[in-house]
Amino acid sequence: MNLSAVDLNLLVVLRSLLATRSVTRAAKAVGLSQPATSHALSRLRSLFDDPLLVRSGRLLVPTPRAEALRVPLESALAAVESTLAKPPRFDPATAKRTFSIGTSDYGQLVILPPLLERFAKIAPGIDLRLRDQSSGPISEWLAGGEIDVVLSPRTQGLGHMGLHMQPLFNERxxxxxxxxxxxxxxxxxxxxxxxxxxxxxxxxxxxxxxxxxxxxxxxxxxxxxxxxxxxxxxxxxxxxxxxxxxxxxxxxxxxxxxxxxxxxPPPIPLPGFDFNVFWHDRMHSDPGHIWFREQIAEVAQGVRTSSLTPMR
Structure with a gap:
């Protein structure tokens, strides 16, 4: 059977027919008219080369072929529904997940301590893996999922299509x-x-x-x-x-x-630099990844607004 030629909506109708044994009740359950449901049953009989359901009094009774389809049909449709369902809400309090960060020792010193302190309080099951962002092709690592985010002031080599960037703070x-x-x-x-x-x-x-x-x-x-x-x-x-x-x-x-x-202060004017977070579009809508980026941004907010000791 060529799966590309199969209308999966027919399988939904078949599941309802097997459950209700009535064209009228099945039509109501799937939101179709009774004629449309009868037409779907006709197409199903052609597809499986079997009557599937035959009339016995006021009810339809399944043929042995239909009975054999009942369990695998339920499993297949449940798998499709699960695949199409929205991802579960990310709960940091109970989540067990590892995030990887590409950054230099600058990012490790400035961002990592307050980030770890934050996770210990609100997300004890979150683990981190750090990777030196100067030692490899950052864009490829992000695109391939080897790292989740890059924390860096540099933009050179990060012009890869599909990358997002958010400035965290400006440094002098x-x-x-x-x-x-x-x-x-x-x-x-x-x-x-x-x-x-x-x-x-x-x-x-x-x-x-x-x-x-x-x-x-x-x-x-x-x-x-x-x-x-x-x-x-x-x-x-x-x-x-x-x-x-x-x-x-x-x-x-x-x-x-x-x-x-x-x-x-340096005796010559020097331009400051933005410290940024980068991530790939493939993770842009992932609930856990969104939460992770929000935590980095909130930690950076604290870094940005913290008072700096006067020069001495």
Whole structure:
């Protein structure tokens, strides 16, 4: 039998006929007229090459072929109805699910702690898996379902069709030096900034960026003495050396009370950057995924509105 030529509505009529044994009652149950239901029964008899239901007094009685169809018909229609039903409501309090995040150690430090604290209270069954967003093809990972979201300021390489983006907050830069640095007293001057050896965070291994661009516009350059793969090692290294590092303020703040560091506004204007969440269209309407993105956005709202310690 060619399934593409079968009108599945006929099977719904057959189920009702088997349950009611009456064309009139079956028609009422499926919302058809009695003539339309009689016509459907005629088509069913042709389809199965069997009378299916024959009259016995005022009722229709099923043939052995119809009886044999009863159970598999119920199972098949139940499966179709289940497939077409709306997904169940996502309940974070009882859900058991793992979400994967692609991000750098910046996102891990700024977003992950408050997100985990939030999940511990409202969604104890939710697990997280983190993946370094600098180590692979992010667009392909999202499209293939290897990760659920990307948290990143970068948009390069994320122009894949089917991706959604939501800005979470805007970040500004600060420059860190150790306390007692011989070249930096009450303020960080442009001369000192250009002359000091710099640490530079380059997750993808390629130096260069907004600091170099800003210096170049003023006919200046800097010496990058140390290139690091992540943000979290930069403040401890700077605290025990004469290096200077410029990085996002929110990733710098947690280190100021733990290491002998001072934070200054960079002596040249530097554009801030948006920190964003990306996800693929394939997960856009998934109830659990919608909830997950909402939690990230609410955590980011707290990050965005939290007061920042004055520079020192």
């Amino acid at each position: 830069f600060v420059s860190l030096v150790r306390k007692g640095h011989p070249r930096v007293k009450s303020k960080l001057t442009l001369a000192a900034f250009a002359e000091l050896p710099h640490a530079f965070v380059a997750p993808r291994g390629t130096p260069g960026g907004v600091v170099d661009d800003a210096l170049r516009q003023r006919g200046l350059s800097r010496r990058v003495a140390l290139v690091l793969p992540g943000f979290l090692v930069a403040p401890p290294i700077v605290s025990c050396s004469d290096l200077i590092v410029t990085l996002g303020e929110r990733v710098a703040r947690p280190f100021l009370g733990r290491f002998p560091l001072r934070a200054f």
